[in-house]
Amino acid sequence: MDKLIIEGGVPLHGEIVVSGAKNAALPILCAGLLAETPLILTGVPELRDVASTLKLLDTMGVKVSKADDQVSLDASDVASFEATYEMVKTMRASILVLGPLLSRFGTARVSLPGGCAIGSRPVDLHIKGLQAMGAAMHITHGYIQASTLHLPNRRLQGATYYMDMVTVTGTENLMMAAALAQGTTVLENAAKEPEVVDLAECLNKMGAKITGAGTDTITIEGVERLTGAQHHIVCDRIEAGTYMVAAAMTGGEVTLKNARADLLEAVIEKLREAGVQIRTDANSITVKSNGQLKAVNIRTAPHPAFPTDMQAQFMAMNTMAEGVSTVVETIFENRFMHVQELQRMGANIEIQGNTAFVKGVPALEGANVMATDLRASAGLVLAGLVAEGETVIDRIYHLDRGYERLEEKLNQLGAKVRRSN
Numbered sequence: 001m002d003k004l005i006i007e008g009g010v011p012l013h014g015e016i017v018v019s020g021a022k023n024a025a026l027p028i029l030c031a032g033l034l035a036e037t038p039l040i041l042t043g044v045p046e047l048r049d050v051a052s053t054l055k056l057l058d059t060m061g062v063k064v065s066k067a068d069d070q071v072s073l074d075a076s077d078v079a080s081f082e083a084t085y086e087m088v089k090t091m092r093a094s095i096l097v098l099g100p101l102l103s104r105f106g107t108a109r110v111s112l113p114g115g116c117a118i119g120s121r122p123v124d125l126h127i128k129g130l131q132a133m134g135a136a137m138h139i140t141h142g143y144i145q146a147s148t149l150h151l152p153n154r155r156l157q158g159a160t161y162y163m164d165m166v167t168v169t170g171t172e173n174l175m176m177a178a179a180l181a182q183g184t185t186v187l188e189n190a191a192k193e194p195e196v197v198d199l200a201e202c203l204n205k206m207g208a209k210i211t212g213a214g215t216d217t218i219t220i221e222g223v224e225r226l227t228g229a230q231h232h233i234v235c236d237r238i239e240a241g242t243y244m245v246a247a248a249m250t251g252g253e254v255t256l257k258n259a260r261a262d263l264l265e266a267v268i269e270k271l272r273e274a275g276v277q278i279r280t281d282a283n284s285i286t287v288k289s290n291g292q293l294k295a296v297n298i299r300t301a302p303h304p305a306f307p308t309d310m311q312a313q314f315m316a317m318n319t320m321a322e323g324v325s326t327v328v329e330t331i332f333e334n335r336f337m338h339v340q341e342l343q344r345m346g347a348n349i350e351i352q353g354n355t356a357f358v359k360g361v362p363a364l365e366g367a368n369v370m371a372t373d374l375r376a377s378a379g380l381v382l383a384g385l386v387a388e389g390e391t392v393i394d395r396i397y398h399l400d401r402g403y404e405r406l407e408e409k410l411n412q413l414g415a416k417v418r419r420s421n
């Protein structure tokens with residue numbers, strides 16, 4: 001199993017290009033199922049989750065071709081309407097095929113994702129939303145079995161649906177389902193994440209009629225068919241945020257190209273509060289720090305508030321900052337798996353319920369640590385970059401799910417990172 005070995009203590013300097021967003025690419029690849037002619041995507045990151053999604057689409061009969069960051073999907077001959085347990089367990093975002101399959105083909109069989117390291121992660125709102133649109137939904141043997149065969153013209157029926165929690169993939173699944181429904185769907189208390197907006201923009205290019213994406217009410221006027229289009233995936237704000245924290249912690253100066261400050265307001269605000277200098281323009285962000293940071297309190301919440309996907313990285317930063325901070329996780333009940341590992345590196349952290357109390361220490365120490373989920377692993381990499389001596393991170397396949405060419409990009413900035421097996 002691959003390990004990452006990091007020699008800490010090198011300030012990062014230079015420039016890197018931020019990749020396309022994993023969390024935009026995955027739903028948009030699934031949206032390819034909706035199109036009767038080829039969908040062409042650029043800016044698709046080279047990630048394990050993207051490879052898993054392409055494999056899943058391939059098993060359904062979608063013709064997939066890929067060259068560098070361009071992916072072309074031809075869903076004119078889909079023959080299977082199933083996402084098996086084997087597929088869904090490697091990547092829970094596979095649930096995103098449910099809405100497209102059901103609305104275009106009237107039938108879908110998708111394994112329930114179940115929980116994961118960060119929490120229970122139910123999909124009840126995806127299911128209830130589709131039921132509100134008239135679908136027959138049955139859960140049997142761990143699978144969601146969905147059908148529209150009893151509905152007029154076998155089409156989902158537009159509905160108004162209030163989601164009682166803000167759910168990103170739930171909003172995306174229902175938006176894709178509603179795109180081909182008969183009549184108008186209104187999604188209330190919808191997720192406002194930039195990746196939802198990117199999906200809506202792609203769907204509109206494919207012929208959908210969606211307004212309000214990026215606000216908490218999204219209106220989707222169903223159309224009879226969707227066609228292919230060309231779309232460039234929005235930049236990965238979480239990847240950008242992770243490198244921003246890396247520059248801040250190591251006391252360097254890093255420019256991120258293809259990064260959008262308007263998608264990172266809460267993160268930028270907190271870094272400035274920590275004493276980091278940040279300059280932005282339309283398409284890039286420059287972070288400069290002397291490595292002397294002040295601890296900052298964090299509370300995760302749906303966009304535009306502070307993202308849960310940046311919580312572990314800021315926790316790592318707080319461990320070496322001056323002062324005491326609280327980190328409150330309100331989205332996932334178990335997203336503190338990095339804490340025990342950071343403690344192994346000398347961090348002073350105490351957890352009470354969904355709050356971590358972090359007291360900055362003068363220095364972290366390199367140690368052997370274990371990656372447990374994607375962003376927890378990113379937090380450990382950041383800690384390793386400033387720790388004294390060598391940090392060895394085991395189980396880095398988690399990182400490969402979401403960070404394109406991580407060690408290459410870090411080394412480009414002067415870090416000393418290598419992979420070994």
Ligand SMILES: CC(=O)N[C@H]1[C@@H](OP(=O)(O)OP(=O)(O)OC[C@H]2O[C@@H](n3ccc(=O)[nH]c3=O)[C@H](O)[C@@H]2O)O[C@H](CO)[C@@H](O)[C@@H]1O
Nearest residue numbers: 023093121122123124125126165166167168169170331332
């Ligand atoms: C592929 C992708 O885009 N993943 C992101 C997505 O995950 P994902 O879409 O799975 O997360 P959700 O936004 O759905 O989850 C938010 C909260 O709603 C709850 N919930 C969700 C659905 C549901 O049917 N019932 C329910 O109770 C969850 O348990 C959680 O407490 O948003 C998360 C929150 O920003 C991010 O951490 C993930 O990186």
Ligand SMILES: C=C(OP(=O)(O)O)C(=O)O
Nearest residue numbers: 023092093309374375402
């Ligand atoms: C939790 C994440 O991804 P997923 O929803 O795919 O598990 C993430 O991107 O941090």
